[in-house]
Amino acid sequence: MMLIVGTVPIKDLPLTIGKASAEGDYLVVNGHRIPCTQGTAAMITAALVTTEYLKLESPQVLVVGDTGQGKGSREMYEYLIQNVAKLSPQVLALHYCLPDMALTRRLCEAVKGCAKRPTMIADAASMYAAKAAGLATSFDIFTPDATEMAFLADPDATHPAYIARHLFDTYVTQTPKLVAAAYQKKNAAKLLLVKGATDYVVRNGEILATISEPNVPALEPIGGTGDTITGLLSAFVYASMEPHEAAIVAARANRMAGKLANATPATKVRQIINQFPDVFKQYLCQWSEVCYIDGGEK
Amino acid sequence: MPFFRKKPSFEGGGLVLFMDVHDAMAAEKVLKAADYAVKLVAPPPELRRGCDLALEINLVEQPGIERLLKEKETGYVSVLPMKPGTSGLLEIVKITDFGDWIMVKAANMKLSFEKKSGIIVNTSGGGCPDIPYLHAEMIGKRLDEAPRPRDLGFTLCALMLDRALEECLALWGGSKL
DSSP states (O other): OEEEEEEESOTTOOOEEEEEEEETTEEEETTEEEEOOTTHHHHHHHHHHHHHHTTOOOOEEEEEEOSSSSHHHHHHHHHHHHHHHHHOOSEEEEOSSOOOHHHHHHHHHHHTTSSSOOEEEEOHHHHHHHHHTTOGGGOSEEOOBHHHHHHHHOSSOSSGGGSOHHHHHHTTTOHHHHHHHHHHTTOSOSEEEEBSSSEEEEETTEEEEEEOOSOOGGGTTSTTHHHHHHHHHHHHHHTTOOHHHHHHHHHHHHHHHHHHTTOOTTOOHHHHHTTHHHHIIIIIHHHSSOOOBTTTBO | OOOOOOOOOOOOEEEEEOSSHHHHHHHHHHHHHTTOOEEEEOOOGGGOOSSSOEEEEEGGGHHHHHHHHHHTTOOOOEEEESSTTOOOOOOOOEEEEOSSEEEEEETTEEEEEETTTOBEEEEEEOOSTHHHHHHHHHTTSBTTTSOOHHHHOOSHHHHHHHHHHHHHHHHHHTTOO
16 A cells, blocks of 8 residues: 555544545545645646556545644644554655654654565655654655755754855755765665756665656746655655656656647646646656556556 | 652653743743643753753654744743754755746745746645645745744744745746746
8 A cells, every 4th residue: 555644734634544536637535635736735746647547546535624734734743653554555755734843753653564565655745844853764755845954954944045145046056965974874764766857866865866857847846846746756755656756757757748738837737637647648668667558457 | 569650751852942930830830831841851961051950852743832932922942952063954955947937945844836827736845744744834825915924833944944935936026927
């Protein structure tokens, strides 16, 4: 099972766990309809489209309403800490939340109770909390964007708003330097997919691949396009791709979807996600060992 | 055998400093009543500004906490990261011209608007739970009619989005486009 965990911006949505399904532009979990916009919803939808294409089990999701006050985030982490061993997911992907170092620490301890250790993926504020708590090396994959890479490289910052100015000034051209600094201070997961004008796939400090084509600069302003990469990557890892291969294919697929959607800064993330099945059909076999044959076989 | 309930642990990463002990205790009461996790602590000597009592907070919640303390007229000196080496809040922004649109980036947050109409077309970046909410509230609205993230949001991500909005307003209103 792949378990995706994160908050959604619906104030009164109670803690909800269940299989994700799609209904038009909405995600549906246990009868609750969640709009597919920036954040956890975009990530889940990207993962769902991928698992549907690959004919895999749909993602199991743990979501809760939280618009910033943190109550939902805390409930979500407490539930996960109590139940992760019982759930024992193969892939555990943590996303939007109010970052809480102590809860992240307890979660990392609780994960040790799983029958088999899940592949641990963190993005958004779950990644901020893991880094701030000094727990980055307990994670298998982080998916920072270029600014968040500067945050991982800054040994003192507990949030990207507090990164040193010189790191913010120089990050675009300095990603390899920032990657080295983050690994040196043990502030990086085993694998990083750094999302930017050029995407970097890094394993234990070694840059394995860079992806810069197709070049679609308009993806950066579109809210949720970083979330979709993390959703794609999580689903590809769940489909048994090697993590670095999953990262490369996810980065390529997101770029290609942006190109097919003729993305502009005004494009919505749902328009990017809608392109994924076509991208998979045209390119997945070429990029990986996962191939599509008409008639639904793979 | 006596049963001890383990006290929930708390690692906040931020400190609210006060001029006197009375303010610190009043702030603790105000914040706890609003469900914030806080802890009275002694500030490290290098960060001390007023009295020797401070409140440890989750630094990410700084904007919401400062807003609440001001609303309740509870005095405080400043909010700081606990790690002495930490830089101050990022003040600078970066601007990218996309032809018909402008994107302004403040730390991890980006806001994009159409030059001609001033309509916000996207917000991106961040990872805190108020960000998808602000995304939904702001998109499609004109820059000067959109809600301010500093008023609706609670986190440092929201504060950075507000910085980006401020710069967008200056660019659009100042006809620098």
